[in-house]
Amino acid sequence: MYVTKDGQEIFVIDSHIHYWDASPDNQLNIHGKEFIDCFHDYQKHLSPKEYIWPIEKFMKYDKETLVNDLFVIGYVDMAIFQPTYLTDFYKNGFNTVERNAELVKEYPHRFILNGSFDPRDGERGLEYLEYQVETYGIKGVKLYTAEWRGDSKGYKLNDPMCYRYFEKCQELGIKNIHIHKGPTITPLNMDAFDVRDVDEVASTFKDLNFIVEHVGLPRLEDFCWIATQEPNVYGGLAVALPFVYARPRYFAKIISELLFWLDENRLFFGSDYAIWHPKWLIEKFIEFELPEDIKAETGVDLTIEVKKKILGENIAKLYDIDIEEQKKKLRNNVFIG
Amino acid sequence: MLSTSIKEVMDKLNDVMDPELDQSLVELGFIDDVKIEGAEIYISFRLPTYWCSPNFAYMMANDIYEKVSELSWVTKIKVELKDHSFAREINQGISNRKTFEEIFSNISGGNLDQLRKTFKIKAFYSRQEKLIQHLLSKGITESKLLSLTLLELEIILNDDLKGKTLKNRYICILKELGLYKDEQQLAFTDENGTPIELDSFKNYLLQIRRTRLSMEFNGFYCRSLLITRYNI
Numbered sequence: 001m002y003v004t005k006d007g008q009e010i011f012v013i014d015s016h017i018h019y020w021d022a023s024p025d026n027q028l029n030i031h032g033k034e035f036i037d038c039f040h041d042y043q044k045h046l047s048p049k050e051y052i053w054p055i056e057k058f059m060k061y062d063k064e065t066l067v068n069d070l071f072v073i074g075y076v077d078m079a080i081f082q083p084t085y086l087t088d089f090y091k092n093g094f095n096t097v098e099r100n101a102e103l104v105k106e107y108p109h110r111f112i113l114n115g116s117f118d119p120r121d122g123e124r125g126l127e128y129l130e131y132q133v134e135t136y137g138i139k140g141v142k143l144y145t146a147e148w149r150g151d152s153k154g155y156k157l158n159d160p161m162c163y164r165y166f167e168k169c170q171e172l173g174i175k176n177i178h179i180h181k182g183p184t185i186t187p188l189n190m191d192a193f194d195v196r197d198v199d200e201v202a203s204t205f206k207d208l209n210f211i212v213e214h215v216g217l218p219r220l221e222d223f224c225w226i227a228t229q230e231p232n233v234y235g236g237l238a239v240a241l242p243f244v245y246a247r248p249r250y251f252a253k254i255i256s257e258l259l260f261w262l263d264e265n266r267l268f269f270g271s272d273y274a275i276w277h278p279k280w281l282i283e284k285f286i287e288f289e290l291p292e293d294i295k296a297e298t299g300v301d302l303t304i305e306v307k308k309k310i311l312g313e314n315i316a317k318l319y320d321i322d323i324e325e326q327k328k329k330l331r332n333n334v335f336i337g
Numbered sequence: 338m339l340s341t342s343i344k345e346v347m348d349k350l351n352d353v354m355d356p357e358l359d360q361s362l363v364e365l366g367f368i369d370d371v372k373i374e375g376a377e378i379y380i381s382f383r384l385p386t387y388w389c390s391p392n393f394a395y396m397m398a399n400d401i402y403e404k405v406s407e408l409s410w411v412t413k414i415k416v417e418l419k420d421h422s423f424a425r426e427i428n429q430g431i432s433n434r435k436t437f438e439e440i441f442s443n444i445s446g447g448n449l450d451q452l453r454k455t456f457k458i459k460a461f462y463s464r465q466e467k468l469i470q471h472l473l474s475k476g477i478t479e480s481k482l483l484s485l486t487l488l489e490l491e492i493i494l495n496d497d498l499k500g501k502t503l504k505n506r507y508i509c510i511l512k513e514l515g516l517y518k519d520e521q522q523l524a525f526t527d528e529n530g531t532p533i534e535l536d537s538f539k540n541y542l543l544q545i546r547r548t549r550l551s552m553e554f555n556g557f558y559c560r561s562l563l564i565t566r567y568n569i
Contacts, residue, residue, distance in 0.1 A: 031422065034387040034388070034422065035387075035388075037387070038386045038387055038388060041386070041562060041565045041566050042562075044565050045561060045562050045565040193390075217551075217554070217555075217558075218357070218551065218554070218555040218558070219551065220547070220550070220551040220554065221459075221547040221548045221550075221551040224547055246561075247557065250553075250554055250557060253550055253554075254550070254554065257547055257550060260543075261547075
């Protein structure tokens with residue numbers, strides 16, 4: 001919970017967190033090392049100095065660290081796990097549903113556990129999706145269309161097999177589809193970050209929500225275009241948000257474009273923890289105001305009401321979280337730092 | 338002799354652009370090393386991450402090779418991409434003069450020329466937007482701007498160094514896209530050469546601003562990530 005200077009309470013849901021193991025013991029090959037090094041560069045590149053971790057800690061952190069960073073010092077009330085398998089790079093996977101479930105078991109009111117699927121897993125994968133719903137009650141999935149599988153370096157959401165998976169999601173009551181379209185892992189298709197496949201599936205599966213993580217960066221303009229057309233396309237702000245500190249004017253331009261093209265109800269806060277720490281992200285975001293000239297250009301503003309929506313209210317709707325009810329539950333579940 | 342040849346090579350490298358960012362590899366800090374031994378040239382380059390798109394990495398490697406080949410005295414060129422997930426494939430492919438499709442035939446689909454065109458069009462809008470904003474800030478009205486010919490544009494920017502640079506970059510991309518006919522043509526049209534209507538101009542500007550912003554943002558992101566990666 002973030003409390004503003006004038007006493008307003010802001011309920012925070014971090015829509016994008018990880019609990020990964022990228023330690024040398026779990027690395028399968030050079031790609032595993034390069035992958036985590038690249039994530040670490042992101043942290044170093046855009047974080048205030050005091051939030052930069054040594055690589056050893058960054059490769060593998062424990063549960064206590066995560067809980068402390070998010071809920072004790074980081075203002076976060078609830079967080080959503082977005083698993084990332086990367087089984088071609090890591091022996092036991094990078095950040096699997098099973099690994100995340102350990103934390104959910106201990107703190108059931110604090111976390112939402114999302115699952116994952118990969119259409120290249122065929123029929124077996126459909127069964128695994130069912131298993132995730134039965135075992136963990138998942139309401140959402142995280143998809144990495146660029147994930148490597150042997151010779152295959154990625155898939156498209158409009159591949160026929162993917163359609164079967166979306167139908168299965170409808171059948172199982174999974175309604176939130178988070179899609180990573182952004183930096184780090186790159187498929188070998190012609191434009192690694194092309195978001196057009198999102199457009200097609202969003203208009204076919206109108207009752208599913210498609211959350212494009214990292215607001216389609218580095219293809220912001222294409223993402224805005226699609227989101228303008230499709231009301232069930234949303235944007236996760238992980239990766240874009242750290243610019244609030246490193247390059248506030250860029251952040252101002254990006255967030256005002258997003259508010260202009262998408263409106264204020266379809267954007268979600270996400271830290272991408274452990275890449276970035278929610279504490280400083282939230283503090284800087286709350287402090288931040290759009291410069292007058294940028295406001296004049298687009299006619300949108302980032303008021304405290306809009307910030308509240310982005311920090312929790314918007315995503316709460318997608319995951320059927322009643323914020324007032326949730327506050328009551330969490331009152332008996334206080335962490336002491 | 339040595340200093341002239343380095344200058345000639347660097348001039349060529351200055352013209353090699355990152356197709357995704359529309360900025361020169363030299364400006365971006367991507368060129369790692371240049372060695373010249375007689376008529377043989379070695380050029381190494383690096384990118385902000387190990388995972389940067391191999392398609393763009395290939396284009397850059399290939400453009401380096403082709404641009405430097407334009408120098409008549411050069412007999413041999415070796416281009417080396419460093420610290421990249423597909424460094425080996427791309428480096429071998431370039432030295433054997435293979436196309437991207439040939440190198441990655443088993444794992445890739447689509448057409449690289451089409452991708453290049455898509456990004457040239459983005460670059461066209463981005464450069465056009467910068468030039469339009471510059472003209473608007475000089476007090477030129479929207480209706481005047483939309484009726485300008487390239488010749489009139491030249492005259493307006495006669496004593497304006499920044500404006501001239503923006504205009505020259507814009508004209509370059511017009512030529513590359515085959516949109517340049519002569520000086521009498523309208524200076525500002527869309528990517529198909531269709532004139533822009535005054536009524537829809539505001540909306541048009543919003544759209545192309547988004548393209549420019551996205552490219553600029555990516556350029557910043559990549560440049561500063563490179564600095565982080567290599568501690569430079």
